[in-house]
Structure formats: structure tokens, C-alpha cells
Amino acid sequence: MTAFSIGVNLGLGLSLLLAPAAAQASALPTPAQVQADFQSSDTVILDRHGQPLHRLRSDSQARRGDWVALAEISPAMRSALLLSEDRDFYAHSGVDWSAVSAAAWANLWHTRTRGASTLTMQLAGLLDEDLQARGAGQSGRSLGQKINQAWVARQLEKSWRKDQILEAYLNRVPFRGELVGIDALARSLFAKAPSGLDARESAIAAALIRGPNAAPAVVARRACQVWQSMQAAVAIPSSPAQPSPVQAGTGQASPARAASAAPPAGLPSAEGSDCTAMDLLTTAALRRQAFVPSDGLAPHLARRLVQAARQASPQGTAPARIASTLDARLQAEAAASLRRHLREIRHRNVEDGAVVVLDNRSGEVLAWVGSSGELSQASEVDGVTARRQPGSTLKPFLYAQALAERRLTAASLLEDAPTQVVTPTGLYAPQNYDSQYQGWVSVRTALASSLNIPAVRTLAMVGPEAFATQLNALGLRLAHTGGHYGLSLALGSPDVSLLDLTNAYRALARGGRYSETHVTPVQLNSRSSQNENRTILDENAAFIVGDMLSDPIARAPTFGTASVLATRSWTAVKTGTSKDMRDNWALGWSDRYTVGVWVGNASGQAMWAVSGVSGAAPVWADLMLWLHRESPSQAPAAPPGVVQQAVQYGPSSLRPQAPPIEAPRSEWFVRGTEQAQFTVPAQRLADADATPAHVQRPGQASVGRPATTTAPTRTAPLTGVAASRLAAGSGRPSPQALARVVRAPSSPASAPVQAPPAWWSPAVTVAAQAGAARITSPASGTILALDPDIPPANQRLRLTSDATAAQGRSLRWFINDTLLTQGASAAWMPLPGRFTVVLKDARGQPLDTVQIEVRGAGLVQSPGPGRP
Numbered sequence: 001m002t003a004f005s006i007g008v009n010l011g012l013g014l015s016l017l018l019a020p021a022a023a024q025a026s027a028l029p030t031p032a033q034v035q036a037d038f039q040s041s042d043t044v045i046l047d048r049h050g051q052p053l054h055r056l057r058s059d060s061q062a063r064r065g066d067w068v069a070l071a072e073i074s075p076a077m078r079s080a081l082l083l084s085e086d087r088d089f090y091a092h093s094g095v096d097w098s099a100v101s102a103a104a105w106a107n108l109w110h111t112r113t114r115g116a117s118t119l120t121m122q123l124a125g126l127l128d129e130d131l132q133a134r135g136a137g138q139s140g141r142s143l144g145q146k147i148n149q150a151w152v153a154r155q156l157e158k159s160w161r162k163d164q165i166l167e168a169y170l171n172r173v174p175f176r177g178e179l180v181g182i183d184a185l186a187r188s189l190f191a192k193a194p195s196g197l198d199a200r201e202s203a204i205a206a207a208l209i210r211g212p213n214a215a216p217a218v219v220a221r222r223a224c225q226v227w228q229s230m231q232a233a234v235a236i237p238s239s240p241a242q243p244s245p246v247q248a249g250t251g252q253a254s255p256a257r258a259a260s261a262a263p264p265a266g267l268p269s270a271e272g273s274d275c276t277a278m279d280l281l282t283t284a285a286l287r288r289q290a291f292v293p294s295d296g297l298a299p300h301l302a303r304r305l306v307q308a309a310r311q312a313s314p315q316g317t318a319p320a321r322i323a324s325t326l327d328a329r330l331q332a333e334a335a336a337s338l339r340r341h342l343r344e345i346r347h348r349n350v351e352d353g354a355v356v357v358l359d360n361r362s363g364e365v366l367a368w369v370g371s372s373g374e375l376s377q378a379s380e381v382d383g384v385t386a387r388r389q390p391g392s393t394l395k396p397f398l399y400a401q402a403l404a405e406r407r408l409t410a411a412s413l414l415e416d417a418p419t420q421v422v423t424p425t426g427l428y429a430p431q432n433y434d435s436q437y438q439g440w441v442s443v444r445t446a447l448a449s450s451l452n453i454p455a456v457r458t459l460a461m462v463g464p465e466a467f468a469t470q471l472n473a474l475g476l477r478l479a480h481t482g483g484h485y486g487l488s489l490a491l492g493s494p495d496v497s498l499l500d501l502t503n504a505y506r507a508l509a510r511g512g513r514y515s516e517t518h519v520t521p522v523q524l525n526s527r528s529s530q531n532e533n534r535t536i537l538d539e540n541a542a543f544i545v546g547d548m549l550s551d552p553i554a555r556a557p558t559f560g561t562a563s564v565l566a567t568r569s570w571t572a573v574k575t576g577t578s579k580d581m582r583d584n585w586a587l588g589w590s591d592r593y594t595v596g597v598w599v600g601n602a603s604g605q606a607m608w609a610v611s612g613v614s615g616a617a618p619v620w621a622d623l624m625l626w627l628h629r630e631s632p633s634q635a636p637a638a639p640p641g642v643v644q645q646a647v648q649y650g651p652s653s654l655r656p657q658a659p660p661i662e663a664p665r666s667e668w669f670v671r672g673t674e675q676a677q678f679t680v681p682a683q684r685l686a687d688a689d690a691t692p693a694h695v696q697r698p699g700q701a702s703v704g705r706p707a708t709t710t711a712p713t714r715t716a717p718l719t720g721v722a723a724s725r726l727a728a729g730s731g732r733p734s735p736q737a738l739a740r741v742v743r744a745p746s747s748p749a750s751a752p753v754q755a756p757p758a759w760w761s762p763a764v765t766v767a768a769q770a771g772a773a774r775i776t777s778p779a780s781g782t783i784l785a786l787d788p789d790i791p792p793a794n795q796r797l798r799l800t801s802d803a804t805a806a807q808g809r810s811l812r813w814f815i816n817d818t819l820l821t822q823g824a825s826a827a828w829m830p831l832p833g834r835f836t837v838v839l840k841d842a843r844g845q846p847l848d849t850v851q852i853e854v855r856g857a858g859l860v861q862s863p864g865p866g867r868p
Contacts (some may be wrong), residue, residue, distance in 0.1 A: 028155050029127065031164040038067050038171060041184070043309070043318045045302045047328040048364075048521075054296030058306050058318040065183025070167035073182060073194045076230070078166065080202035083229045085209060086119040090162060094120040094153035117149070119169050124152035126172045170194075175208045176286070189285040203227035204282050220282035224275035297331045298324075300370030300382040301519060325364035325519055330357060330627070334367040337622040342372050342599070345615065348608040352376045353599040354383025355619065356502045357627070358517060360509045360592055365499075365519045367623075371602070378602035387495035388583045388600070391576030391612065392450045394471065394492045396508060397537070398458055399447050400545045401470055403670060404538035407461050410444045410548060411647045411667045413678055414454035440661050440680050441557075442649075447545070448554030450575065452491055459490035473536045474504040474514055492576055502587055502596030508546060508572075509589035511639065512537030540641040540670045546572040547668055549588065550635070564617045567624050569632035575612025582606050586616035588624070590633035595623050642668050650679040772847045773803035773811060773824075775839050780850035784830055796827040801839055801848070810842035830854040 029037070041059035044052050057063075070078075082089050088096060096118050117125070156165060175185040182205070186194040190201050197205065200223075207222035208214075214222075294302065301324065309318040334355040342353055352375075357367035370382040402408040416439060446454035459467060467489055468482030478485075478494045485493045499517065507514040514536045548554060549572035552561060559565060565573050573588030583600040584607070599615035600607060607615065624633075638644070647667045651658040661680070669675075777800045778784070784797060799813055801824050808824025816835050820826055832854050839848045 028152065028159060031160060031168060034127065034168050034172075035067055038064070040064050040066055040320045041180075042320075043302070043306050044321050045296070045298060045305060045326075046321055046323050047326050047331070048324065048366075049328070050323075051328050052296070053324060053326055053328050053331065054298045054302040055294070056296075056299070056302040056306055057293040058310075061178070062180050063178040063184045063188065064180045065187055067171050068167075068181075068183050068194050070163050070170070073167075073170060074197040074202060076199045077170075077182065077194065077197045077202040077205060079230055079233070080199070080206040080226055081119075081166075081170065081209070083233060084203075084206035084226045085122070089119055089166075092118060092120075094118060094155075094157035095150045118153065120153040120156050120165055121149050123165055123169045123172070124149050124156060126169070128152065173209055174212055175205065176212045189288055191288065199230055200227055200278060200281055201285070203230065203278070204285060216283050216286050217279070219286070220275065220279040223282055224278045227278060297328060297335060298326060298368055298370075300384060301326065301365075301368040304382075305519065323521055325359075325366065325521060326368060327366050330367045331369065333626050334619075334623055335369045335373065337619050337626075338369055338597075339372055339375055341618050341622075342375055345610060346375070348610050349605065350599060350601060350607045350610055350615065352378065352381075352383060352602045353597065353616070353619065354386075354498050355598075355623070356384055356498055356596045357623065358502055358506050358594045358596075360506055360589065360594055363503070363506070363515050363517045365517055366593070368519065376602060381602040383598055383602065384499050385497050386602070387497050388598070389492055389494070389578035390496050390501055390585055391492040391578045391583070392452070392455075393501060393574050393576035393585050393587055393612075395447055395450065395455050395490065395576075396545050396549060396574055397470060397474065397504065398455060398462065398467055398490055399443060399548075400508070400512075400537050400541040401462050401467060402443075402458050403541035403544055405462070406670065406673055408443050408458065409667075409669050409673050409675070410442065410544050411669070411675065411678055412443050413440045413649075413661065413680060414443060414446050414457055415439065416441050416446065416451045416453050442662055442678075444548045444551065444554045444667070445557060445662065447548050448551050449556070449558035451558070455490040456487050459487055464489050470536065471504075473534075474507055475500050475516075476504055492578065498585075498596050498598045501585070502594055505574075505587045505589055505596065506594040507536055508542050509594050510542075511539040511636075512542040538670075539639045543636065543639055543642055544668045544670070546589075546636065549574055559613055563613060564621045565613065567621060567633075569628050570635040571624055571633060573617070573620065575617055577611045577615075580606045581608075581610055584610060584612040584615040586612055586620035588620060590624060590628060591636065592633065593624075593627050595620055595627075597623075638668070641671050643671050643674055644668055645674045645676060647675070648677055650677065772841075773801045773807055773839060775837065775848040775850050776800045776802050778837075778850060778852050780852070782850075782852045784852060784854045797830050799826040799828060799837060801825065811847070812840045812842075812844075814838040814840060 039059070041057060041062055041064040042055045043058040045054040045056065047053040086096075160168075170182045172181060174180050175182075176189075179185050179188055182194045185205055185208070186192055186197055186201075189204070190197065203226040204219065204223040206226050207219050210222060211218060296302065305322050305324065306318045309322060310316050313319075334357065338353045338355055342351060351372060353369075353372050355367055355369040356365065358364070359366055368384055370384050371379045373379055399408070403410070408414075441449075441451065441454065443454070443458075445451070464482030464486055466482070468478055468485070471494075472478055476494070476496045477500065478496075480494070482489060503517050504514075506517075512535055513533050515533050550570060552566050555563070555565065565575070567573075569590070571588050571590045573586060575584065575586045577584040578600075582604055583598060585596070585598055587594075587596045589595070597616040597619045599610070599619070644666050646664065648664045649661040651660055661678070777798060799820075801808070801811065803811055803824040805824065809822070811824060812822045813820040813826040813828075815828060815837060817838075820828055834851070834853045837850050837852060838846050840846050
């Protein structure tokens, strides 16, 4: 060293003695503080056991991974860093005096600054913004910044160990673009953890520190030089499993000393000079986008939690960790089961689904699967919160309300038969799932077998407004009033979300007690405790409904005795399908869990012959089996307000020789409503089509309830049509019948008269000829509501006449002037629209005419064989 340079060093040393006065007086942070202040650019959602569930990017300014301990960083990476940036790291005390003096001289004469910063000095710059390089248009750091940086580095060396300095540096240093820290670099460019970086990858990482935004060719050239230095220092295999020549953090070896040693015998010298492979690897790494913005098991819930955290934070930021109530194992099982089943039925035009699992006691969400993932073309749509029509899944709440109001018992008889109900806009004609009718059935059979006509009759008793009020109280948040939906409310016409509907079923599992669900142990936006544990449903009615939905014998008429709904331990379950088979559902509960499944298409496209029992139910059954694989579900204990009594059914009084309507059994009753004998009355009044067999009528003892029990007389909306049909002997109502007063049970006597439908025209009615065949079904003015739970093959409308077999051979049926077929009866596949049905004789003369309307989006025919 020359005398001049010695003088410079002495002068610089004197300057460093004065540097504390120019540097910030605040205390340096400790290693623990630096680590605590480190903020990952991602938020990790943790499951209920503290295990990572999902990683979601929450900071768009920089890509930072997790803080990585030095012991978890590849030895090759540590060696490459020291050989590239600071060969004397373990020898100096924070400042390389020779390099600093040269840099100071260059700055003094405004020449290009030489690289003089040690790793400790670079870390000082990373920790203090005032010590960082100047802005755009200015080169490097000023002389004052260099002096302060050197002083801070000396202080760091006094209070930090070498391994702590190295660890903090590798976690804070920018590599390229938005990548900050070794974890983000390793996962983004090489799709691996920092512990897995080999020698070549480590050389590329070290080269990026010197030139973060350099062109790939420049980075590759620099990386090759670093890699060659590593090869020359000591033979390091590509695998990081073998020890590095530099024992980082121990000070046992100096790379400078190691570099002076000759390479061990046997090292391929040609490999050190061949940079072609390094160039290819560098180019591929810089193009890779392996660190995806969202990764894990619960993307939809993760977005929801991060958004809620930002809204709750004064700074508008999300924390690095958010605890959730989900169970990672259950979440994975639910997602796998959904995808597995959707692959099996994908040929039926279905690709989406969602699953929710709730803890009955706490309301914690244990699984939240918002979509089918890669199977979906709309995987970003959250099927858990999307609102869709629930189909028949609202029926349990309807029957619970009727039981609580003592309008029905589980043993009461309802008639399941074709019916046409007068509404303000025409006649409403519901059908059943299989287009078959069971005749008189008990409420137990009607609910478990999901019979639509008894449900419509029950809603006529309860009233749409009262039922809508109960559904809103259960958290279903209907968009309109009950009057808007009318009788279709019984079959699930409003839009609801899977989460809300599953939680409403959870209320049934809890004896009618409703509370909000939550997805975090402590709510981000806590709600008033007044919403917790509100009793919405009668405890006794909820118990009886659960008992009916768990009865495999009661559901057998529709679903058979060996359906997927039959589980190994006690469960209660209900399925449903929305209009045109766009959505289907399976919801039910065990003693500990409530599970809801939706299957359909996020686009709203109709499925092909997929109903709740074939679409969503298999996933529901899989999860119930998994949840109770170790502990079987137990049936709930009966509340004190119910009693069990043996019941017997006689045959219909109209057919006394027929077998009993249902087999004798032991039935549950709300205390005070129990009865032992049930029969159908011999005489049916004009309103019998809509009045359940237990409702007391004028001058008649009640059937299905004790004769001493007073029940109000209720005239259902079918009255006008039924009376006109009986009086005239006609298969259709007259215009006068359609203009009869149609009132709900609670309507005042002054309610206005409802006019016939605007499209109904008596002018097209053909006058009946003496002895001519007449159309007996459908009635003129019928509105046919296509039921989505009915497979397309069973959606044909039967056209019947009173013609004899001989007469039928010459009769022809026309739909809107188009010949359909000939015969005394016909079957027609309905399509949406308004139609004129004409029955003609052999000469083409009209014999009878009716007008009907079909509502719905039409039927979708399945191209493949098999039953839904």
C-alpha cells in the first residue's frame, strides 16, 4: 500500500470517528425486531389446527415470501453469495478498509464508484432508507451516505452475530423486479424452497444481486463466473444435501482462503468453462412464473378473509396470518369428493359444485369449497355464496311450520293427486318428481318422498306470507314478499345461497335454534350477540321433521330403499332441484355436523337429467361417511314436548275393500295432537282437493286430529275450479268459475274479485255437440309449471278425453293447429308458451278446445342413456 493510500485510510478512519455525530442517534434494531417487522406479500390462511390452508397474495408492490432461517437455506446459496459479494465476510468487522478508501477516492474525483460495500454495509442500507442509493438520475450513494453506512455496519458487527447478519441479508435483499428475499426468489424462479437450491441455481441468485434488472445474457454470464468460482473454491455437488466449503455462521472457514486452494483431483475442468447450460437455465428461470398469486385448498374463503381483514385494518392491509375455523383434512376431502363425482357425471353437462360443512354446536365453518377447481370454466365464482333456486329443499321448513301451528301432524293425510290450483294469473298444476301420484299419503311420506302436490296444499294452509317470514328469520333473505312467489314458494322459487341454506338446516339440527356461522375464531366484524341462538322453529316440530327426513321407509316411494341417501349411521337429509335442472342440492345433518352440497353450472346452463339424488347427494353421502368414520352419529333424544303413539290407517271409505292407506306404525306427535286412527272421509266436499284430511269442515268431524280439537274452516284456492267442475260435469272451469273470488284463508271477505287470466279467451271454446267427445284433461286455463325435479322423460303432459275406445280411433289431437297424434288420449312433451289444444273428429271438425300455458325454460334432453 502506498503512502498516499495510507494517508487516505487514516483520514477516512478519522472521519469514521466523527461519523456517529452525523449518523442517526437512534438505537439499531435487534435481529428479532428486524424479523418481526418483515412482512410477507402473501397472507397465509391457517386451519383450525394452525396448519397452512391457503396462501393468497395481499401486497401487489413486492413479492416477499416467508422469513427463512439461515439453517434452512442451501449451503450452496450461502457459498455463492459470499464468493460473489463478500469474500472476507468472516474476516472483517463490517468494513473493507481498502475497498472503502478506493471508493472514497473515486467519489472525490467524480469517477465511477467501485463496489466497496460489504454484506454488513449492504444490510445497513436495507435497514435504513437514509442509507440507500440516491434516486433516478444519480449514481450510487453519496460520500456522506457511505460514511454513515460504514459506521452503522460497524455497530451491527458489534451487536449481531455473523449468522444473524447473513440471515437478515438473504431475507431482505432485492433480487429481480418485485422479488425480495430468498424465499420469493427460490419459489418464483425455481419452484422450490430455499433449502433445495443447487450450485447453478445459487450462482444465478447471487448474480441477480449485483444486477437485478440486467438482461438474461448478462445475468447468465455473471452467474457462470460465480459458478466457476464455486467450482474452483471446492468441489460442491449440485445437490445441496452435501456440506458447503463455507460453514456460514460459524466462522470456521474463509472463502478467500478456500479460493486459494487448488481444486481437488477429479473435478471436471471442462465443466467449469462450459457456460451453455448456465445460459439456458438462466433464461428459463427468468421466464418462469411459479409463485402463483393464490395457492392452496380454499381460494374463495381466502379472498373473503383477506378482504374483511383489509376493511377492518386502519391501514387497509391484511396480516401475514389469519386463523380460520376450517379443517384442512376435511377441506381436502370435500374438494376431492366433489371433483371425483363431477368427473363421473360430466357427460351430463355439469362441471361446477360447492360444499359447506358446519359444526352444529358452534356454527363454525369446517369446509368451504367454492368450486370444482380445474374442472370449471368459472372457478373464480364462489358457489358457497352465489344465490340460486333451492328447489324442494325448503319443504322441511314448511312442514315444520305447519306442525308447530298444529295444522298438521306427521300422521295427517294429504292427497297426492293431479290438481289445478286457481291463482290470480291462472291455474297452477304442480307435478311430482317421477310424474307418479301416490293418492292419500301421510305427511311423513309426503316430506320424505318429496311429493310436490302435498307441499303445495300445505303452503295453501300456512300461507305464502307467513312462510316467507319464517324463511327470512332463518337467514335466507328472500328478495321478495311471499305474495310475489305465491304457491311456488313451496317448491323453492326464491334465490338463496348454499351457506345460508345449510345454516338454516343447522337450525333444524339444533332444535329450531338459529345462530350465525363464522369462519374465524374471533370475528373480524363481530355482530351483536342478540343474533345468537334465537329460537325460530318450534323444538318439537324440528325434532319430528328430522325424524321424517331420516326415515328410509318413508322416502322409499320416490327414492327406493337402497338409495345413496341411506347412510350407515343416523342422518336426516333432503334433496332438491331448481327449474330446468339448473341446480341441484343435498342438505342434511348428523348429531355433530350439517353438510350442504350444490351441483350445477356457474353459468346457469341446464344439466342433462341430473337431479339432487344423482348430482349432489353422492357427495353429501361421501362426506357424512368420512365425518363419522370413527364415531357413528346417534339419533337425537326426543324433547319433552313430543309423544310417541301407535297409529293405524284404514282404507279409503270410498273403497272399503282396499288395503290400508299406510302400514301401522309408531308415530311422533306434538303433545296434544296425538291420534290413533286415520281414514279418508266418504264424502268429499268441493274443496277437498286442497284441504288436508285432518282439517275440520262445516258439519264434519275432523280426520287426523281429535274430534274435540277445534280447527278453523279453511277454503283453499282450489274451491272455485273444483265446484264448477262438479257442478257442470266438465273437465274445465267456466269463465264464471275462473272469475270466482280467490282468497287466502286470512283474506277479508271484501277482498277484490280476481279476473280470469288475460290470455284466457272464452271465444275459442267449441260448443259441445250432443254425444261428442270432450277433453277431460287438461282444463282450459291451466298453467303448467314444469317441475325441475322431474326427469325429462317423465315431463310429458297427458291429454285425455271421455271418448270410448271405438270413438278414439277416429279422433285427432292438434296443438296450435299442428297434428300431434290420434286416439282417445295423447302424450305431449310441453314447451314454454301458450297453446290451443283441439280435439277433432275424422272429418276434421273440432269437437272440443282448451287453452293452456306452459311456464319454464324448456326441457333439456340428455343425449346419453341412464336414469338421473
